[in-house]
Amino acid sequence: MSTTIIETGGLTRNYGDICALKPLDLKVPEGEWLSVMGHSGSGKSTLLNLLGGLDRPSNGSLRVGGEDMQGLTEDGLARFRREFVGIIFQQHHLIPYLTAVENVMMAQYFHSVPDEAEARLALERVGLGHRLKNRPSELSGGEQQRVCIARAIINSPKLLLGDEPTGNLDHKSTLMVMELLKELRAEERFTIVMVTHNPEVAAWGDRTIYLDDGILVREERTRS
């Protein structure tokens, strides 16, 4: 019924002699929440970078949202990133000299034009209406991650990528962030691909795949 948003065929990524991702075949239908698990160095971040258009595959085909990533130029990749994906990082990566709302506006700036009212609304939506004018250093880890989420979804991406988004958070904040993601997904209907090594976090997804040493070793569907 639903269309496929991510489709890989024999996707490979080598860094010199090291093979970070062995030929991988993966299909993600639109709207799915996919968790990717594995040890560090298992190639899950590499996969995420490839999906987000931050990196290019060494071999194999990769289609995201109908776009052939191999065929895109450097500027085409940048356009793809701003129009199609939102990325949440483990280390938040907020710009230190901008306030929360300005950090969100930065994403608007690269996408089209900055719009402060809309950025404010987005922050209110993630429950940060009271901390609009605070710098990242004045925010807690959970709050910073919520700014990141607001920034990732501000341009209405089709695909939300999470690179261990809860890796630096305590249990309570993790729960809050996951809850928030679930709510937002229900409203915006984006696809989520989330890398994690926390089985509890992975369990929020519809499906979990396990990578080991660059190979897809197991795949399981979450009940419910």
Next chain:
Amino acid sequence: MTKRRWLVYLVARALAHRKGRTVLLLAVLAMASSLATALGIVSISMGKRVAEEVRKYGANLVIIPDSARLDVGSGGLNFGAVTEPAYLNQQEVEGALARSGLKPGRSFHLRGSLHWKDADILVEGVNFDEIRQLFPWWQIKGGWPAAGEAVVGSDMAARLGLKGGETLELAGPGQSVRVRVSGIVSSGGEEDGLFFLSLPELQKVLGLEGKLTTVRLLVTAEGESLKKRAAALQPLLPKAKVSEVRQIARTSEGLLAKVKLLMVLVTAVVLISAGSSVTGTMSTTVLERGKEIGLMKAMGGGRWEVLLIFSAEAIMLGLFGGGAGYLLGSAVAQFITRAVFATSADFIPWFACVSLGVSLFLALLGSVGPLISVFRLDPVRSLRGE
């Protein structure tokens, strides 16, 4: 908010975030551009002034009596100088000029003082035809004098309250003369403080027929050849001294050239060191902000857009540095001209463009390397912290 305004805001915030480094860069740029500005202003305004000075002496050789300056007294006992008035003999000079084979423009001058009302006034006798040729910049309000007429320098006219058309009676040692003031002369030189009569009349009144105090010559020659001409003329006039007028100007020209050379050297050193310090500072900034750049690219910023943000930073620094450099440079130029040449420098507004240009050029040139690395930076690796 438009994109452009956001860009300016963003750059301003980024610069404000790293205050120390921004101030350092601004100081470097301001210093470099201010030196370039000061150099330019000093050389332009002093060059103009020296040229003016040279031009004021239309004549380039001057003949004065050799005994004009007699030092009286000896050793520690100095009773003063110039006591004995000495004169040139008009016929001798004319003869010497004819024999020298030079056909210079010339003017004969006789200076003396005459009595008018209760005061002695300094009067110079000249031939007005010669004056018109040799001193074309004399500006006469009124008309050139005919026979029985005179002109008066503007300063003297103001001091004595003389106007064109007035008639006055000047008394000499033997006899007196009635003249009508036909005009007021201003030349911006010592002429402004003198009263001009025609030469024969003054000679008659003073009882000094055929005597002169100064002869000014305009010889078409320059530099070394002028010196030769003067040397060739000297033996024909044993009782007089022939000297070059340009000597006066030459000293200031030489000084100017030396100051210029010094400033060029200093500016070159400063520009080079400023450029390299801009490069150094910008490189560390870019290295430090690697993650930020990677993030911008990961968010969807194209390479050119991110490059634009960082070049805008360099441009903003350049603009502010240049503005400060212009103000500072004008002040330095004032200081130099005051201290070295004892005059004030011109205020040259368009030099703001020069200082802005120098500063922008330095800021951008110094940032070329760092900007290239911004352009090339790989978002994945920089976000991982490599």
Next chain:
Amino acid sequence: MVLAKLAPHLLSWAGIVLAMGRGFSGRRSVVAAGAIVGFPLGVAGACLLSRAYPGDFSFAIIRDIVGGSFLLLWGGAVAAIYSSTVREFPRSWGERLANSPFCAGAVALSSGMIAGAISACRLVGTYNTLPPFLLLALAASILALAALAVERALAASFPVSHSGLMASVVALLLFSASSIIRLDLFSPLTMKLMKFSHDFVHQFFESMLIPDHLFIRTYLWGYIGLLFGNGVGFWGALILWFTPAVLVALAIQWERLPSVAHIRQGAQRRRLLATGIRARRFRLVIPVLAMVVLAAAVYRSRFPSVEYWDPKPLPISASPSGDIFIPKKGDVDLEDGKLHKYLFKQGGREARFFVLMTPAGKLTVDLDACAICKPDGYGQAEGTVICYYCKTLIPLETVGQPGGCNPIPLPFTEKEDGVHIDGLTLLNMWGTNAQSTARVKGGGK
């Protein structure tokens, strides 16, 4: 050689075709046909015109037509600014007209004709045979086709609005005209403005019965004096010259962005807005380029590449009886069609005059001054003499006739071997006509 001379005209012609191809993007074939027919028509028209009315008249007609297109641009610019700022502008009929194939064809045809006529004027004086004109028409046609081909290859995101098209075409025509001094519009504009301000100030202030008016003190006269300066004409003309292009640019800048209020999703709304701003910026390129072209036209008009023949006045003296004799074939050949200037001095008085053979083959002797201007003298350029002070061009045909800024004719007698002029008459005429501010010796630039 011929083509090198025509380079600026052909270049601006290519630009015109390019802009028209873009402006009427749906009707390339109509534009191509109109352009290729129009240009040779214009060339032929200019040739016939100059054949029928030799001299300045044909140039004046073509210059007036170019001036008319400039006025049209003014109208278009005002309409554009009006329609972009006032909502209720009846644009539908105008739009429909502008989009019709008839309009595209007419614009292409008429601008082709004007461009062709201007280019032909470049050749009219120097060439009398057919081949150069044929070469011109051929080159123009090839260029037109090439320009249309280039236009097709240009990115689609680079549209030309109707007002922008108008601005660019007129600017290029003016540029093309500016390199021929007899067609140049900027200097006449400057001159007209200067004279207008002279007249205005005269009428206005004399009617107020000054100099001792209560409110007008000496320093005020200083400001009024500004109105008489040469600068007024120049700056005023600059303003008139650039305003239409600036208005067109402003009209585009003030255009409303697409309405986005109804779009719920922020990202989509913003993207639409950004696309609108981008498109608007692209449309601005053409008017800004038009301004650059207009600036180039001003530059060419102020510093024409034509060299003025500016002879040094030869000193001349009269016989004891006061008669000045200039031989026809002496050191100079009086009948070579060039300006020959002389300087006559007697008893502290001086006068400058010139001898010239008009195209009609008659010798004329005139003062190097007119009754109006400061006697800065005259220089000669192709087909005209120019008053250095007010930059008026006087066709060679009318030199020798009195009036206006024409050089003041001198009575003289022509003999077999040369011309005789009465020295005293000359000095008296110079004294009465040339103003007291005369810098006799100067003469020329």
